[in-house]
Amino acid sequence: MSIALWIIATVIVAAALIYKRASLLLFSVGMVAMFAIGNVLEIVGPVLWTILAVILIPLNLAPVRMNLLTKPILKAYRKVMPEMSDTERDALEAGTVWWDGDLFSGDPDWKKLLDVPKAELTAEEQAFLDGPCEEVCKMLDDWEVTHELTDMPEHVWQYLKDNKFFAMIIKKEYGGLEFSAYAQSRVLQKLAGVSTVLASTVGVPNSLGPGELLQHYGTKEQQDHYLPRLASGDEIPCFALTSPEAGSDAGAIPDSGVVCKGEWNGEEIVGIKLNFNKRYITLAPVATVLGLAFKMYDPDGLIGEEKELGITCALIPRDTKGVEIGRRHFPLNVPFQNGPIRGNDVFVPLDYIIGGQKNAGKGWRMLVECLSVGRSITLPSNSAGGIKSIALATGAYSRIRRQFKLPIGKMEGVEEPMARIAGNAYLMDAVTTLSTKGIDLGEKPSVIGAIAKYHMTEKLRACMDDAMDIHGGKGICLGPNNYLGRGYQGVPVAITVEGANILTRNMMIYGQGAIRCHPYVLKEMEASAEQGLEALKKFDNALFGHIGFAASNFMRSVFYGFGGHRLSSVPVSGPARKYYQQMNRFSANMALLSDVAMGVLGGSLKRKERVSARLGDMLSYLYIGSAILKRFHDEGQIKEDLPLMHWAMQDTLHKLQEAQLSMLDNFGGVGSVMRAIMFPLGRIAKRPSDKNDHKIARMLMSPNDVRTRLGKGQFLSPEGHFGFLEETLQNVIAAEPLYDKVCKAAGKRFSFTQLDQIAAKGRELGVLSDDEVALLEKTEEGRLRTINVDDFAPEDLLAGKAAFDYALKNLKESDAA
Numbered sequence: 001m002s003i004a005l006w007i008i009a010t011v012i013v014a015a016a017l018i019y020k021r022a023s024l025l026l027f028s029v030g031m032v033a034m035f036a037i038g039n040v041l042e043i044v045g046p047v048l049w050t051i052l053a054v055i056l057i058p059l060n061l062a063p064v065r066m067n068l069l070t071k072p073i074l075k076a077y078r079k080v081m082p083e084m085s086d087t088e089r090d091a092l093e094a095g096t097v098w099w100d101g102d103l104f105s106g107d108p109d110w111k112k113l114l115d116v117p118k119a120e121l122t123a124e125e126q127a128f129l130d131g132p133c134e135e136v137c138k139m140l141d142d143w144e145v146t147h148e149l150t151d152m153p154e155h156v157w158q159y160l161k162d163n164k165f166f167a168m169i170i171k172k173e174y175g176g177l178e179f180s181a182y183a184q185s186r187v188l189q190k191l192a193g194v195s196t197v198l199a200s201t202v203g204v205p206n207s208l209g210p211g212e213l214l215q216h217y218g219t220k221e222q223q224d225h226y227l228p229r230l231a232s233g234d235e236i237p238c239f240a241l242t243s244p245e246a247g248s249d250a251g252a253i254p255d256s257g258v259v260c261k262g263e264w265n266g267e268e269i270v271g272i273k274l275n276f277n278k279r280y281i282t283l284a285p286v287a288t289v290l291g292l293a294f295k296m297y298d299p300d301g302l303i304g305e306e307k308e309l310g311i312t313c314a315l316i317p318r319d320t321k322g323v324e325i326g327r328r329h330f331p332l333n334v335p336f337q338n339g340p341i342r343g344n345d346v347f348v349p350l351d352y353i354i355g356g357q358k359n360a361g362k363g364w365r366m367l368v369e370c371l372s373v374g375r376s377i378t379l380p381s382n383s384a385g386g387i388k389s390i391a392l393a394t395g396a397y398s399r400i401r402r403q404f405k406l407p408i409g410k411m412e413g414v415e416e417p418m419a420r421i422a423g424n425a426y427l428m429d430a431v432t433t434l435s436t437k438g439i440d441l442g443e444k445p446s447v448i449g450a451i452a453k454y455h456m457t458e459k460l461r462a463c464m465d466d467a468m469d470i471h472g473g474k475g476i477c478l479g480p481n482n483y484l485g486r487g488y489q490g491v492p493v494a495i496t497v498e499g500a501n502i503l504t505r506n507m508m509i510y511g512q513g514a515i516r517c518h519p520y521v522l523k524e525m526e527a528s529a530e531q532g533l534e535a536l537k538k539f540d541n542a543l544f545g546h547i548g549f550a551a552s553n554f555m556r557s558v559f560y561g562f563g564g565h566r567l568s569s570v571p572v573s574g575p576a577r578k579y580y581q582q583m584n585r586f587s588a589n590m591a592l593l594s595d596v597a598m599g600v601l602g603g604s605l606k607r608k609e610r611v612s613a614r615l616g617d618m619l620s621y622l623y624i625g626s627a628i629l630k631r632f633h634d635e636g637q638i639k640e641d642l643p644l645m646h647w648a649m650q651d652t653l654h655k656l657q658e659a660q661l662s663m664l665d666n667f668g669g670v671g672s673v674m675r676a677i678m679f680p681l682g683r684i685a686k687r688p689s690d691k692n693d694h695k696i697a698r699m700l701m702s703p704n705d706v707r708t709r710l711g712k713g714q715f716l717s718p719e720g721h722f723g724f725l726e727e728t729l730q731n732v733i734a735a736e737p738l739y740d741k742v743c744k745a746a747g748k749r750f751s752f753t754q755l756d757q758i759a760a761k762g763r764e765l766g767v768l769s770d771d772e773v774a775l776l777e778k779t780e781e782g783r784l785r786t787i788n789v790d791d792f793a794p795e796d797l798l799a800g801k802a803a804f805d806y807a808l809k810n811l812k813e814s815d816a817a
Contacts, residue, residue, distance in 0.1 A: 006043050010034045019555040021107075021548060028056045062540065070540040077539075078528050080602045095372040095446030097516050098438050103622040104517035106553040106591030110580055111571045113626060118634040119437040125183035129713065132163040133190050137715040142195040143480040147799060150335040152197060161233025166205040169212055174223065175231035181439035185377055185432050186713050189385025193714045193722065196490045199382045200336040204282045205230070207374030208367070208498075210237040210291040210315055210354075217313075217355040217366050226289065226315065239291035240278035240341055241367070247280075247500070250293075251364060257312060259298040262347040270302050272314070272353075274322075274346040280497070285328050285339045290316045292343075293367065296360050303350070309361030314352045322346035334490035371498070372446035376435040379494050380452040383460035384428035385714065386487055389722050390467050391425040392711040393483060394418060395700030396729040397471060400786045402752055408470070409701045412690070417466035419693035422700050423647035424459045425710055430631035430648070431456060431624055447513045451620045454504040457494040464488045479790020483721040506609040509616035514594060514605075517619070520546035521598070550595040554677075556588035561680045575642060576632055579649045582685060583625050586656050589678050590618040593663060600670055614663040621656035625649060640706045643695040646688065653685040703730060728782030735779040738762065738772050755780035 013034055017027045035052055038044035058064045102108045121129070136159055145152050160166065168184050170176025179187075184206055192199035205211060211230050214223055229235040246252040255276035262271050276294055284290070296312040298304060316323060326340035350357045354366070398409025398418060408414050435452045438445050468475040468488055475484040495501045499508060515522050520542045527538035560568070565585035570577060597611055605611065628648045632641065661679065664671040699706050703726075716723040735755060742762040743749050750758055759776035762768030768776070 003043050006034075006038050006041065010038070015555050015559075018548070018551045019559065021552045024059060024544060024548070028060055031056065062537075065544075066536055066540050070536060070543060073543060074528060074536065074539050077524070081525065081528060095369055095444040095449075095516075096442075098441075098443045098445050098448065099434075099626060100445065100447045100451075100513060100619065100623060101517045101519070103587055103619060103626065104513065104591060104594070105519060106549075106556060106588040108583065108587050108622075108626070110629075113630055114571060114633055116434075116437060116441070116630070119182045119433045119440070121183055121186065122180070125179055125186070128177070128179075128183070129186055129190060132159075132165070133187055134715065134717065136160065136163070136165070136198070137190065137194045138717060138719045140195050140198055141480070142197070142486060143482075145195060145197050146333055146335060146486050147478075150330075150799070151337065152201065156198075160202065164231060164233070165202045166233060166236070167211070167231035168206045169215070170227055170231045171215065174227035176227070181373070181377055181436040182433065185381040185384075185436045188378060188381040189388065189429075189432070190713055190715050192382040192385035193389030194720060196334045196382070196386070196487055196493075197336045199385070200282065200334075200493075203378040203382060205237050207378040208371050209239040210289060212370045212374065213239075213291060213313060213354050213366060214315075216370065217359060217362075219351070219356045221351075222315065222354065222356075230289075235288045236283060236286050237289050237291060238281050238283040238287035238341075239293075240276070240281045240284070241293045242280045243276075243278055250367075251311065253293060253295060253311070255292075255294040257294040257296045257314070259296070259302045259350075260300070260347075261302070264347065264349055269349060271347055271349045272296065274314075274316075274343050274348065276343045276346075277340070278342070279326075279340040280329065280338065281341055282336060282338050282497075284325060284341050285337045287325075288318050290318060290323070290341060291354075292316050293363055303357060303360070306361070311364040311367070312360050313354045313363035313366055314348065315354060316343075316346065316348060316352060320346055320348060331493050332489045334486055334493060368446065369444055372444050372449040373439055375449035375453045375498050376439060376445060377432075379498060380428070380432045380435065380456035383456040383494060384425070384432045387421065387425045387428055387460060387463045388711050389714045390463065390484070390487070391421045391700065392707065392714070392716075393722050393725050394421055394467050394470055395697075395707065396725040397474070397786060398697075399701040399729055400725075400732050400783055401474075405751065407701065409697055412694075414470055415693050415697035416690075417470055418700055419647060419688065419696040420651075421463050421466050422696050422710060423644060423651060423688065424463050426631075426641075426644040427624060427628055427648040427652070428456050428459055429710075430627040434627040434630050447509065447516055447619070448623060450499070450504050450508045450512065451623050453498055454501050454509065455620055455624060457491075458501060460494060461491045464491050474787065474789055477789035479792070481721070481785065481788070481790055505616055506613045507606075509620060510612045511606060511616075513616065513619050514598070518594065520549060546595075550592065553588045553592040553595070557585075557592050557678050560585035560588055561678050563681070572633065574637060576629055576637065576645065576649075579625065579629060579653065582653055583622060583629075585684075586618070586653070586660065587622055589660055590615070590622065592678075593618070593660065593674065596670065596674060597663075597667075600667075610666065611663060614659050617659035618656060618663075621652050621659065625652045625656070628652065635709070638706075638709075640704075641709065643692050643699065644706065644710070646692055647696060650686060650688045650692075654687050657683060657685040701729075702733060724782070725786065728779070728786055731775060731779040731782055735776050738768060738776055741767050753783075755783065 013030055017030050022030070031052060035044050035049065058068055099113060102112065136156065139156055139159060140152065164177050167176035168179040168187065170178065172178045188199050188203050191202055210226065214226055226235060230237060241250055241253070243253050243255055245254050255278070257272040257274045259270065260273050261268055262273065264271060274292070274294060276292060292314050293311055296309040297307060298309060299307055318325065322343050322345055324342040326342060328337065328339045331338055353359055395409065395418065398414060399407045401408050409418060431452055435445065435448055438448065464487060467484055471484055475482070475488070478485045515525065523542035524539060524546065527535050527542055530538070565581045568581050568584040570580035570584070572580060594615055597605055597615060601608055601611070628645060632645045635641065661675070664675040714722065716726055718724055718727055739752060739755070739758060742758050742765065745765045745767045746761060755776045759768065759773040763773050
């Protein structure tokens with residue numbers, strides 16, 4: 001063997017060991033073995049052996065390594081690491097790391113993902129969807145809610161209470177439904193397809209609020225008192241966190257609670273004097289019990305030595321002296337109950353704290369843990385449900401509505417947004433399914449919750465824009481027959497609440513993910529905060545584990561960059577296999593880029609929001625891609641669903657690729673070097689093709705099994721807009737051959753309009769039966785209702801006080817006459 005061949009072989013062995021994440025000891029053994037071979041071949045002499053020994057012996061002798069390397073690195077690390085606030089620490093420590101940790105590893109264990117049990121409903125949960133959920137959808141008239149009443153009718157409120165819609169998360173021992181997170185998601189999806197007001201009203205009490213907090217942290221007395229009342233609807237909860245001065249920066253709330261003595265029920269006790277000013281509080285105008293977050297102080301040391309205890313959560317009955325329920329907010333013509341609450345010198349006992357006095361100052365951790373669950377369910381589910389219904393409606397409308405003598409859905413310009421709507425509906429349902437299944441397995445996925453909230457609401461925004469473009473005038477003219485307008489208006493509400501999307505993308509997703517999901521960063525931080533020999537040992541283990549981790553991802557990125565990802569092992573075959581392999585490549589890239597960014601920017605990374613956002617996008621798209629692949633696998637890799645799976649994966653991987661390239665393009669010389677390593681042959685992920693868009697658009701315009709699966713679980717009863725559209729779509733398809741028959745008999749090509757006249761012509765020519773004539777007449781009625789828009793007398797558009805004044809004026813004029 002020549003010297004060159006031995007060097008090449010040694011490099012390959014070293015690279016393979018690093019790629020496989022071999023331990024330091026195993027790597028050293030491998031190098032010694034290669035040097036031994038070189039010695040036999042008379043290539044390696046004493047000088048090379050000495051160099052190898054100088055490198056490997058100190059590294060493998062822990063005391064020597066720690067003194068020579070780890071100790072000075074730890075000293076430097078402590079200097080560059082920024083201080084972490086208590087709220088930041090609580091946010092990082094709250095929740096759990098699940099599949100997001102695998103994605104951050106650079107080497108996802110796909111078998112682990114595919115072995116996650118398929119999300120399914122119990123018989124009881126399915127019965128609720130088919131029964132009470134279906135019924136309340138039939139009861140609700142969204143135009144009445146949003147324009148005439150600016151609230152749901154009283155009988156709908158009562159039905160929700162009677163059937164425990166507000167108690168899906170409450171345990172059965174307290175009278176609740178105790179549904180799975182997956183079932184909650186399915187319920188909200190169905191409701192969201194009918195009314196944003198309805199879905200929001202049901203979603204909030206089952207998300208972050210008193211019910212969730214009580215079950216996890218409440219005292220036995222609090223649970224026994226409140227939970228049965230919440231389950232029965234006798235109590236309506238709200239939770240007050242946001243203040244005028246503290247929105248996204250919720251940890252900066254100025255609302256205070258001072259421990260002091262005061263009178264309660266005729267006795268002097270130690271309690272809390274509360275002063276607060278909250279806004280944007282959903283259900284506040286109708287709530288009977290207020291969950292309240294405030295900063296707690298004990299200046300006189302009445303309950304301990306600590307003067308500033310921190311954020312605390314308490315339950316305050318509405319009728320408590322000093323509590324003021326403000327007037328209603330009016331969020332963008334989507335008038336769910338929402339408004340401000342205030343309190344001035346409100347004195348309450350210490351046992352109003354959720355969990356009692358022992359939980360004073362622990363409110364922020366309680367909130368971020370519960371919010372990680374609620375954020376994974378409510379807004380992502382509402383978004384997915386809305387788009388699933390809109391996808392079916394847009395497909396039907398695009399077949400029914402004709403321009404230039406053909407259905408508009410057959411125009412290539414319309415096919416593109418139709419494919420985006422359908423592809424995203426498939427994707428969004430996949431994400432909500434995987435996320436809620438994780439919760440049902442016991443996870444509290446804070447990072448995944450932020451990903452799901454941000455990306456599903458953003459996709460809702462984009463899809464609603466596409467749907468409005470396709471519907472045109474039908475979408476912009478509000479009225480009882482408009483099924484798009486209120487959802488379109490309400491999109492910014494979802495963007496804004498539960499952590500504004502700008503904040504969520506730029507700070508939260510990667511800010512939490514980089515530390516929580518990285519296998520070594522949090523360990524290094526924790527070790528650096530301690531002192532002594534044990535801390536040095538912990539830091540040493542984390543540091544050298546981190547070095548090996550980064551080196552492995554470097555090798556993977558180099559190998560994958562030249563096409564090696566096509567050789568990476570994945571547990572599936574068939575058309576999805578290539579996507580798993582591309583995900584392997586992008587996962588390794590992200591893990592390496594993350595380490596590079598942390599190494600180059602250090603503690604300043606958290607202030608580099610554009611870098612953080614792009615790294616967060618990478619993690620997000622990896623999770624979204626995982627959810628798509630999981631759905632396709634769980635549903636049996638159905639061949640007919642391939643166009644939707646291909647669109648969703650190609651769109652996701654292309655966005656993932658562009659996030660990585662965008663970061664590299666804006667990272668100076670380091671970015672240029674990393675680009676040469678990661679993309680030496682250029683881009684690998686392409687956007688969805690025109691051909692695939694065409695397939696999806698045609699699928700969306702006709703009843704078929706793929707379309708049925710896409711809209712599974714949505715409200716499609718003929719009493720609702722979407723059920724009527726489905727019926728009309730079927731009638732139009734059945735009418736088309738009858739239309740052709742009449743045209744052929746008449747020797748003339750009529751326009752596919754005025755189908756009642758074409759029916760009369762067919763009867764006259766003797767080519768249509770009475771049933772066929774009736775079908776064409778019914779189809780024309782449905783066609784006209786579908787394409788026409790509502791119009792109003794001026795007084796019918798008056799609402800609230802103006803409508804009252806108008807009616808009063810008419811009454812006076814009538815009496816005078």
